[in-house]
Amino acid sequence: VMTQSPLSLSVTLGQPASISCRSSQSLVYSDGNIYLNWFQQRPGQSPRRLIYQISKRDSGVPDRFSGSGSGSDFTLKISRVEAEDVGLYYCLQGGLWPYTFGQGTRLEIK
Amino acid sequence: EVQLVESGGGLVQPGRSVRLSCVASGFKFDDYVMHWVRQAPGKGLECVSSITPRSDKVGYADSVRGRFTISRDNAKRSLYLQMSSLRAEDTALYYCVKDAPKGSIDHWGQGTLVTVSS
Numbered sequence: 176v177m178t179q180s181p182l183s184l185s186v187t188l189g190q191p192a193s194i195s196c197r198s199s200q201s202l203v204y205s206d207g208n209i210y211l212n213w214f215q216q217r218p219g220q221s222p223r224r225l226i227y228q229i230s231k232r233d234s235g236v237p238d239r240f241s242g243s244g245s246g247s248d249f250t251l252k253i254s255r256v257e258a259e260d261v262g263l264y265y266c267l268q269g270g271l272w273p274y275t276f277g278q279g280t281r282l283e284i285k
Numbered sequence: 286e287v288q289l290v291e292s293g294g295g296l297v298q299p300g301r302s303v304r305l306s307c308v309a310s311g312f313k314f315d316d317y318v319m320h321w322v323r324q325a326p327g328k329g330l331e332c333v334s335s336i337t338p339r340s341d342k343v344g345y346a347d348s349v350r351g352r353f354t355i356s357r358d359n360a361k362r363s364l365y366l367q368m369s370s371l372r373a374e375d376t377a378l379y380y381c382v383k384d385a386p387k388g389s390i391d392h393w394g395q396g397t398l399v400t401v402s403s
Contacts, residue, residue: 210388269388272344
């Protein structure tokens with residue numbers, strides 16, 4: 176089970192934001208790797224991957240987004256929130272089938 | 286450019302069946318695991334089913350096991366989800382999703398909406 180917190184976040188433009196994702200068990204897969212991803216879903220759009228393998232940023236993703244963590248505890252940080260960051264954020268474990276998502280965190284602008 | 290186009294959704298009565306389809310383009314379809322991920326209205330994401338490139342392994346979420354069947358036709362670059370014994374709680378936008386190396390997902394379709402209601 177993937178548990179995100181907070182479930183809702185209201186942030187002033189230009190301020191940082193942080194989302195936690197905790198797994199009920201270690202995500203270290205049999206090959207020694209951790210397959211933890213972060214997705215963003217803007218209103219009315221399909222989800223888009225931001226981060227894979229804990230901290231690797233996808234092409235085109237602004238460097239204000241960063242991922243970190245280990246074992247069963249992971250974090251997505253936005254260094255300076257912009258208006259285009261409004262939406263839902265999900266963590267995903269991809270080490271075991273079925274892949275499982277966190278409940279989602281809604282980010283809004285204060 | 287990777288494209289995933291779903292179809293087959295609509296209004297379905299409880300207990301009935303429906304088959305979703307997804308046509309893929311822009312990548313070598315038969316090299317990749319594929320998934321169906323759903324999102325109930327106002328809710329989060331759930332990976333309901335997955336299938337390996339040669340269909341030798343399939344997987345299901347507990348919520349749909351025994352009622353849904355995933356399949357693929359590599360020659361037609363198509364992914365399918367046969368949904369039976371539908372319930373109101375199966376109402377959702379169903380996304381066709383491409384797997385990515387190292388336990389990830391990298392491309393999503395626009396989704397097809399299934400509404401289960403009498």
